[in-house]
Amino acid sequence: MLTVLGSQSPRRLELLQQIIPADELTVLPPRSADEPGFEGLTTVSAIEAQLRNVVQLKLDDVVDQLQQQGHLLSECCVVCADTIVVARGANDLPVVLGKPPMPHWQATVRDWFREYYSGRTHEVWTGCVIAVDEKLQHTIVKTNVTMCSLEDELIDWYVSTEEPIGKAGGYGLQGAAAMLIDAVDGSLTNVIGLPLREIRQTLKSLNGSPN
């Protein structure tokens, strides 16, 4: 069965290649970059529902493209995902941090590091959907990430690497940000964009492979 990764993220492709052979894997990103936002959502359940919604919209877009290209959905397994950082703000309410806003991303990322990351623990959530034929399974995997205390000078240096651009929460655990992290509790691949162990389990349970 052909697995279709519905994502433009190079990190997700690298991760999925760990469990799916190259000749059984193809990439078809969603056409629309417009996603519903998380502004004003202050409860865990509302954020979970919106994340599921975002992932479902990506899936609908990719399935529509496959149908337009004349593919039989019964011969494809489609994987879509979305990653967000959920930090704790004032009154301990959850705050969603997505990709830093362009073009003036530097000030936002500096604020996030000072306010939400330095010496604190936040969560990284990846919502995933896997569709095999008529069957569909949504999951949200959560990982706790604790950063060490960060001086302004270290934050400025990290911003100067430009690594935050295009990454949820404005950092890349797989890159230079690794040196800012004290502890990761949960799935590492989930933070980078795809929880591989859970993806493999779901593929197996839906008979979409692998193995």
Ligand SMILES: Cc1cn([C@H]2C[C@H](O)[C@@H](COP(=O)(O)OP(=O)(O)OP(=O)(O)O)O2)c(=O)[nH]c1=O
């Ligand atoms: C927290 C964190 C995020 N990220 C990345 C993973 C995702 O590519 C990105 C989150 O953005 P997403 O909006 O989830 O995904 P995307 O726009 O890159 O791709 P698509 O919508 O087409 O699937 O942040 C890291 O690479 N490392 C990290 O440590």
